[in-house]
Amino acid sequence: MYSHIKHIFFDLDHTLWDFETNSREALSDMFSKHELEEKCNTTFCEWIDVYEAINHQYWNLYSTRGITKEELRYRRFYDAFLHFKYDDLELSKHWAEEYLQISPYKTNLMPGAMEVLDYLKPRYTLHLITNGFKEVQNIKIDKSRLRAYFHTILISEEHGVSKPEPEIFRLAETLSGASTGECLMIGDNHDMDINGAKGANWKAIHLNVAGNNEEKPGTVQISELKELLRML
């Protein structure tokens, strides 16, 4: 099935870099430091559930260009504070900055990430395609020691196109010198990574950890990265 594949393109967040663990670590540090338990009259566990739901909605809005990067960065905190009846726009804007400074330095990777990359590197040419902010993504890639694995790294913000737009996959082919039939995309987001890749006539494997997303007919799915060791 993958005999023609020469180039493997990974998504970064939630696929290699354990976004959830890293984000929670950073926010937990900030929650204690700013005494939010008293201000919001809640525990970190309760607050983070609310925040993550709000954050997810804002990212969807951002991907359809319904909100700017700057608005997303502080409004997710403002709304999550307000949910607990704590109204503090100034602190929200401060958190927007502090979170961006702290979280990219966290280095938890998804289970099996290094083992899989070590296995694939001598066998394929590896690349990254990520829909993130360039200053943040570059810190993550360096601090978690991922950069050396990748021949090209494409960060959407640097090029003004993002997944799932076909243009970003065509650009990835150009930058990597790959032809369409040689490309395989591996990512956690079905709409962005998988539908995007398929729309560009690439092969795709959906990392669906713990069945977070429903199974989609016609999509190859894995529940952990280590499954790639016997597929590729």
Ligand SMILES: [Mg+2]
């Ligand atoms: Mg992702």
